[in-house]
Amino acid sequence: MSEPTPVKKGKENRIGLDKGCYSGAASTLCLGCGHDSITAAIVQAYWDMGVNPYQVAKISGIGCSSKTPAYFLRKSHGFNSVHGRMPSVATGAGLVNKDLHILGVSGDGDSASIGMGQFVHLLRRNINMTYIVENNGTYGLTKGQFSATADVGSKLKGGQPNNLPPVDLCELAIQLDCSFVARGFAGDRKQLITLLKAAHSHQGTALIDVLSPCVTFNDHEGSTKSYNYIRDHYDPIAQADFIPSYDPIEIEHPEGTSHTVTLHDGSKVLLTKIKESYDPSRKAQALSTLERAKDENKIVTGLVYAPHRNEDFATLSNLVDTPLCHLSESELRPSQEVLQSINDSMR
Ligand SMILES: Cc1ncc(C[n+]2csc(CCOP(=O)(O)OP(=O)(O)O)c2C)c(N)n1
Ligand code: SF4
Ligand SMILES: [Mg+2]
16 A cells, blocks of 8 residues: 655645545445445544544445445555454454554444444453444345344334344443443534544544434334434534644633543543533443433434543553564564573463
8 A cells, every 4th residue: 555645736634635535436335325424524534634544444344334444545554354353353453553543434233243242342452443333223235134223113114113122332332431432423424523533532442333324224214213313313412522632722611511521642522511511431421311311212422431541452461662563573573581481480
């Protein structure tokens, strides 16, 4: 993969690249698919931030959602893996080269069904990455069966209701102390771009569960993952602004009406009060907010949980500063004496 060359004509971002460097192949998804809106938000967010596409690795599983990395960041590294196995490939890539930004893209089927075991352990390990679930409550690619995130009572196109309780990926992630948990909606591009920027600046796993209607198989009357249903039940917890570390940080909101989350690179997320002062570091509040919203038939979006959990898996594993992939063979191979002492310590 060759590094993108800065262009000096037209509109370029702070590293001199135009937006074309952040797009990809033409989408082959159905017209109006929520996943394409997420792609557009990713292009905008990464271009705005001036992320070097060459420093990003896009990893996905299988599904319409997992096809989307072909449609953005054409100059980035990419690996379209096996159904439900994005987390283990992302873990490997992130540990072997900790200088790369890992951007995982998955679906609700990919993460909440076949990949559930991988999803759970990735969050426990706090792998340094952005993890996007493009959640449409259905297996889009295999023509519209219920997925594990479908709500009780939600109906298939043919009218059959789902009678199994849904997996709420955000609640599960909070229980596992995921260090950044957000919910977005493909139809709210502005909020999603803010969440993507904050996720990128976060060190550790940043999960964004994005409600992303499947217009072909799950956008009808009776579905709780349709555009109309989500718009009617939409409830952002707070207005969120992202202030990157390289911008002057001036906060003007009066005391008690806002909450600021400082990210590891010094960037800030400013949550401005809508209904109540929301502190995303409190686990019980985060869980009760999601549960209360369900009782009230609402869908909460925004940065739901961001506890102070400092150490990602690479740090906990005591990795050396140089990315493992840049170490020479002699640096990687322990000497006979070192091997012997390791063996002796285990006797
Ligand atoms: C091991 C394996 N099992 C089953 C499949 C069939 N399959 C392909 S995509 C998919 C579900 C995709 O659903 P989701 O992850 O929600 O993505 P969407 O298409 O809805 O974006 C299934 C079951 C497969 N490709 N591999
Ligand atoms: S089948 Fe559904 S999820 Fe797949 S591309 Fe079409 S609208 Fe999108
Ligand atoms: Mg799906």
